[in-house]
Amino acid sequence: MAFVIAEPCIGTKDTACVDACPVDCIHPKKDEASFGTEPQLYIDPVECIDCGACVPACPVSAIYAADDLPDKWKHFAEINAKHYGR
Helix, strand or coil: CCEEECHHHCCCCCCHHHHHCCCCCEECCCCCHHHHCCCCCEECCCCCCCCCCHHHHCCCCCEEEHHHCCHHHCHHHHHHHHHCCC
16 A cells, blocks of 8 residues: 555645655655646655655645545545556
C-alpha cells in the first residue's frame, strides 16, 4: 500500500513532505524543471516504502494511505501512478 497525494496539494505544493521522505519518492522537487508546471506533488507508488513520514509533514493534510483515500479523491491514486508511468 503506497501513500497518495490528493487534491489539497493542488496549488500549494509545500515540499515539507519531500524533505521528510527517506527514499526520495515524492516529486517534483523545487529544483526540478517540472515543479513550476505541475499542479501538485506526486508519490511514486512503486518506490514508496509505506513509512508514513510524509503524512504529518504535510501542512494541508493532502497525503493518505491508498486504502484510506476519501471516496471523493480515489482517482488521485491513478493520477499519482500515471505521473510516474505506472
